[in-house]
Amino acid sequence: MSAALQTDFSVYVRPAEGDAVRMDLAIEGVDCAACLDDIEGSMRACAGLVSARLNLTTHRLALVWKPQETDAGVLVTALARAGYRAYPFEQSRVEAEEQKRAQWLLKCLAVAGFAAMNIMLLSVSVWSGNSADITPETRDFFHWLSALIALPACAYAGQPFFRSALAGVRARKLNMDFPISLGILLALTMSVVETALHGREAYFDSAVMLLTFLLAGRFLDQSMRRRTRAAAGNLAALKGEVAHRIGQDGALVALPVSALGVGDRILVRPGDRIPADGHILSGASEVDTSIVTGETMRVRVGPGTRVYAGTMNFDGALTLEVTAAGEGTLLDEVARLVEKAGEARSRYMRLADRAARIYAPVVHVTAAATLLFWLVAGAGAHDAIIIAISVLIITCPCALALAVPAVQVVASGHLFRAGIYLNAADALERLAEIDTIVFDKTGTLTLPDPNVSNAAALAPDLLALAARLALSSRHPLAMAVARLAPDAAPFEGAEEVAGAGVSVMLDGVEMRLGSAAFCASDAAAPLSSPDVSLIHLRHGARVAHIEIRQSLRPDARATIDSLRARGFDLRILSGDRLEAVVPVATQLGIEQAAGGIDPAGKIAAIEALRAQGRKVLMVGDGINDAPALAAAHASLSPITAADLAQAQADAVFLGERLAPVAQALDIAMQARALMRQNLGIAVIYNLFAVPLAIAGHVTPLIAAAAMSGSSIIVTLNALRMRGVVRSDARAARPSVPLALATRERRT
Amino acid sequence: MNVLIYLVPIALALGIGALFAFLWSLKSGQYDDVEGTAWRILSDEDLPE
Known part of the structure; x- marks a missing residue:
């Protein structure tokens, strides 16, 4: 019956230029450049196609065709004949926003880079001229020219920092962008005033160079995160779950799960995962609800029973009516708990912000003290102000602001290659603080499929x-x-x-x-x-x-042993009955194992651990784990986890192995050590630079050299990070989780 | 130093030209797929048969 079944792609088809339409597909199994010719070639052979373009970075294919000459089904079939599975794909709102932001950052970076190069050209002339025979007129001309470039460039390229600093001030939370913005604005103001007074020195180059460095760091950080998100988005599409809707006339239409609406009637065949929440209209079967409750014993269901998305239908065909999550259902309860549990984590303060909170007052007080000192010492008001501002410029936290993002870029790259996709930007820092790990059993310690x-x-x-x-x-x-x-x-x-x-x-x-x-x-x-x-x-x-x-993940024992050897406190909290939990716990040598725990119970257990001062990592996959994942200090989910659980997890890992849990902790700890080192380097830099500035010896040339020098040192230090052992890289990175791949091959 | 009067505008114009060229390439999507572009140059698909 599946051969004659029609798939309805209409929800994914959007109008394009002219009378053509467009659809985006996530493609499975693209791993080399040859696929590019293969895929685009096989598409070009189709009549009615306007264009086909494969993006090798995101593994997505954009198809544009004339709807009156061909249709989506024909094209997807042609792709399948060429040996590639394609799944309609819709860019998530978050991903679209991140892409927009990346473009914006890149534009800012381009403007800042252009300005930095041209101003540096003028500044070097002034510096060399100052020690030779430059005429004051020429110097003023060069300074005015620098101002002409620097002021509009900073007004445009500085926006990411100014906006964030303003938002921070409004929320009464001082972030790193505040001292950055202040430094840039003061440097520009002072330089304009000095230029107007025919002064020898102006700091336009420092302000613009600082912006360029910081924007480069921010852009890289952001593009790494974007790449992770794109890969995770593809995986979601590649699950490719199709629902079979029963139309008015009784005919079956296959359509993507996201296109289902409340009130639709769907058919679920034996061996299928139930695609949406609903209640059974007719049919009887056994359902494996382990993804919802962790319970491995199958449940008998019949007409009237409520079933949840993600559960596996065993014996009989079921007809469902799709319903929204309603009052009093398990999902409703879980959603409520998740909302409450997430609050604690949102109060977490990042390392960089903590540094900024100490740093900014110290620097501003030092500058004020310098001003007072020089006034008392008898220097003129003009000189005293210039020296005080040069203290602020030299301490403008270039190295400090790069210290954390530089490490973050390198670390998330390593995680990506190990098959671990970060969801949250501050997850690395939280992962590094973990001392207790709580595992769910079903689908986490054990493989998701029997x-x-x-x-x-x-x-x-x-x-x-x-x-x-x-x-x-x-x-x-x-x-x-x-x-x-x-x-x-x-x-x-x-x-x-x-x-x-x-x-x-x-x-x-x-x-x-x-x-x-x-x-x-x-x-x-x-x-x-x-x-x-x-x-x-x-x-x-x-x-x-x-x-x-349900068997254990192949390396569960080894991973658990190595985690225990490293001093982590390991526990199991399962929704499955205790008799099923105990054998697993014994096999892995975990003493603290509890079974039969509902979502609220899991949260309570984690809160109790937190009250003892522990930092808990929750590893879980079920809908019932979602609140605990949100409540824990940090959380991980396997890629096979329920969507609700994945949305709460800090990171998602691929593959059949449990090793990514240990690898994620490893990389996070290395990253934290490097972040601290970098912050240390930034402090040492200031210890040398600040006395020079207070003494009034900082010239624009010294400022430029010190800032670029410290930024480069911090970046190089971040690159020292070792990745994970690569021998298991292949095992950890199938483009689709193994269990899913097997299922797809046979459908 | 009169040479500066036309050298400086030329330098600036070149810089601004490069900046706009970059912004144009960004807008026309040339940075959307940096990996694919590297391979596309090796493809013979666009040659006339």
Whole structure:
């Protein structure tokens, strides 16, 4: 039935120039330049196409076509024939805003760079002329020329700092941009006054150079964050969840999940994830709700039952009516808790802002004291003011303002390559302070999808046949078996009997995989543990019981051991029942494990840890974890987590392994050490520069050299950061999580 | 030093010209995909057949 099914892309199609329309697609599996020719070439061969352009940075394809000559479905099919899966993609509001801001910062940087170069040209002439034979007229001319360039350039390129400083003042929170803005404005004012008085020295070059350095740092910081966000946006689109809507006439239309509206009727087939919250109109099935509650025991559902997005439908086809989250539902409760829990974290103050809070008053008091000192010492008012302002200029926190962003750029680059995407800008600093780690069990310590757990005890040839046969079924347990043979082709002529199993004739011998009754197998086969599901196999006279259970992430034990060895306090807080939690805790050697905890309980546990003065990292994936993720000092989610949980997490990690948790902490701690070093360097710089300025020896040449020197040292220091070990880079970076990839391949 | 009267405007005009060229390239989307552009130059797709 899926072959004849039509996919409705209309929500993603937007009008373009003329009568053409446009759609953006996230493309899976673009990893080299050859894909560029492949994809654009195969698109150009389609009639009616106006343009196709693949963006290799974001892995997105922009298609423009004439709607009367072709349609989106044809184009996506053509892409699929070329071997690329494409998913309609809509840029999120946040991403669009970040892109706008990046363009703005780049424009400011261009203006500041242009001004800095031209003014430096004039300044060098003045500096060399001052020690030779420059005439005062020529010097004044050069100074006025510098002012002509510097004033408009600073008015334009300084906006990011001025606005942020103003916002800070309004909120009565002093940030780093305040001393920066003050320094720039004072330097410009003093230089204009000095120029008008035919003075020897002006600081136009310092003000503009400072802006250029800071804007470069800010732009890099922002573009790293943007790249992370684009990658995360693609992953969301690549999940590519499709819902099957039942139209007025009873026909099925496949459409992207985001296009579903309240009141739509949808069909959920066995083995599908339920795409939206709703209540069941007809059908009965078992549903795995582990992504919502952490509970691994499946729940029977029937007409009238409320089901949640993300849960897995097992046996029967269900017809749902989509509903919004209503009063009194679990989602409503979770959303309320999330809102409350996030408040504590928003009060967190960043390292740079804490530094600014100490720094700004000290510097301003020093400048005032310098002014008083020189007045008392008998210098004229003009000289005293010039010296006081030069103290402010030389201490203008160029190195200090770059100290943190420079490290942040390098660190988030390392995280990106390790398959960890940062959501929050201040997450690195919070991650570095962690001393206690709380894990959710289901989907976090264990893999999100169940796996065959007794493969070693079964005959390998029988298991290989079973895996090939399982490829013909959509049942989640069969899919776990099929994952053992990801590259095999399904048997021809295999037949699925709904609710029972699959069978095929092999060389005249029938092979069956499914329920005990279907395989005429021993229904009362002993279970090795209560959380195991059995799938039976019969091939002629041979019978096997395949055990399937939630298994631990492959490196869970090693990662937990290394975290414990490094002195972290490890705990498990699970929504699953205690009997299911205890075996996992024992296996990993975690003593503090609790089960059967609801979302409010998780928050309470985390608040209790916080009250003991601990900094808690929460690692979780379920909707029930979302409030705890928001409440904890820092939080991580696997990419397979529910959307609500991902939105609360500070960072999302890819892949099947748990190692990214340790890597994220590693990189964050290194980053914090480097940030502190950089702040130290900035302080040492000031220890040398400030006495010189107080003594009245700072000339524009010294100011320019000191500022660029300290900025470069701070940036180089940030580049010293080591990345994570690269040997596991491939394992950590599949373009789609493994579990999802397997599912996609077979649909 | 009379040479400055025309040298300085020329220098400024060149600088401003470069600035506008950059702003134009930014506006026309040439910085949207810096990675792809590097590879596109190697592609023969745009050659006449």
